[in-house]
Amino acid sequence: MEAASISAHATGHDEHEHHGPPPANHSSRVEAPLLGMLIFIISEVMVFGAFFTAYFFIRVAQGDPWPAVGTHLPVEVAGVNTAILVSSSLTLHWAQTSIKNGNRFGLKAGILTTFLLGCTFLFVQINEYANIGFAPQDAAQQTIFYSLTGLHGAHVFIGLLLLLFVTIRSFRGHYSPESHRGVEVPGIYWHFVDIMWIVVYTTVYVL
Amino acid sequence: MLNPLRSESEAFRLLLYVVAFFAVLIATVLIARAVF
Numbered sequence: 001m002e003a004a005s006i007s008a009h010a011t012g013h014d015e016h017e018h019h020g021p022p023p024a025n026h027s028s029r030v031e032a033p034l035l036g037m038l039i040f041i042i043s044e045v046m047v048f049g050a051f052f053t054a055y056f057f058i059r060v061a062q063g064d065p066w067p068a069v070g071t072h073l074p075v076e077v078a079g080v081n082t083a084i085l086v087s088s089s090l091t092l093h094w095a096q097t098s099i100k101n102g103n104r105f106g107l108k109a110g111i112l113t114t115f116l117l118g119c120t121f122l123f124v125q126i127n128e129y130a131n132i133g134f135a136p137q138d139a140a141q142q143t144i145f146y147s148l149t150g151l152h153g154a155h156v157f158i159g160l161l162l163l164l165f166v167t168i169r170s171f172r173g174h175y176s177p178e179s180h181r182g183v184e185v186p187g188i189y190w191h192f193v194d195i196m197w198i199v200v201y202t203t204v205y206v207l
Numbered sequence: 208m209l210n211p212l213r214s215e216s217e218a219f220r221l222l223l224y225v226v227a228f229f230a231v232l233i234a235t236v237l238i239a240r241a242v243f
Contacts, residue, residue, distance in 0.1 A: 030213075038212040086226060093219045187215035191222045198222075202229045207236055 033185050041192050044155070048196055051151055055144045055203065068141040071134050078205045081124045082197065085156075088117035089194045092187050095170075102177045108170050111183070114190070115163045118156060125153050145204060152200050155193045162186040 026032065059066050067073050091113040098106025129146075136146040166186055169175065175183055212218065 034212065041212060086222075089219060089222055093215065096215045184215045188212060188218045191215070191218035194222050195225050198225050198229050202233060206233050 031181075033181055034188075037185050037188055041189070044192070044196075048151065048199075051144070051148050052199075052203070055148060058140050058144055062140075064141060066141060067145070068134075068139045071142070073145070073205050074128060074132070075205045077124065077128060078201055081121055081128075082201050084117050084124070085121045085194050085197050088114045088121070089191055091117065092190055096180070096183055096187050099175050099180045099183055100177055104170075107175060107183070108167075111163065111167050111170050115160065115167050118160045118163060118190075122153060122156050122160065125149065125156075148200050148204055152193070152197055155196065159186070159190050159193050162189060 024032070030038065058064050091110045093110075095107050095110025095114065098104075098110055134142045136143050163186060166183055169182060
């Protein structure tokens with residue numbers, strides 16, 4: 001054993017030689033999972049920006065009425081849905097704070113509640129589409145309405161998939177006060193999705 | 208300095224700021240529409 005160790009030192013290799021590609025070079029001071037989410041969210045802001053450009057073009061540059069004549073947007077139902085989504089961020093923050101303090105019940109209850117509130121939001125959104133009374137191809141305003149809310153809905157769906165993984169892992173005993181990056185990174189994404197909805201709700205439904 | 212992408216807590220804080228900002232904006236616009 002000692003001879004093997006001496007031999008490893010002599011050849012410049014460790015006893016357990018590394019197999020596969022060399023480890024990634026970490027030149028950034030930001031951790032890789034956070035850096036990845038940061039770049040992803042910046043690209044997402046640009047995607048939403050493109051859709052908002054179309055919205056403002058129709059409404060401001062073109063001067064078309066919003067919503068289109070003869071249509072009505074369910075502002076109150078969407079308002080309740082907004083409250084549901086903001087509540088889901090509160091429960092997510094509760095889950096994150098709980099695991100930081102070693103409270104496993106808080107983590108599980110918070111993350112499960114967040115997931116269920118997110119599902120409720122998406123269900124109400126789909127129900128709204130089914131009963132709203134106009135289709136995307138009816139007019140430019142309707143196209144933009146479905147595009148903006150649909151783009152956001154797709155993000156909620158992705159967020160729910162992430163939350164589902166976090167929920168399952170939480171119930172299987174993963175995460176600890178020292179290691180909870182798996183809750184933190186989807187949490188940042190979920191808050192981003194909430195922030196985008198506040199902007200979408202204000203511009204599309206209220207103003 | 209606030210960096211909402213650094214941690215979940217800071218992202219949550221940004222969300223609260225955004226909610227407060229848009230609540231004030233909506234209230235201002237609705238009041239302005241009612242008055243003028």
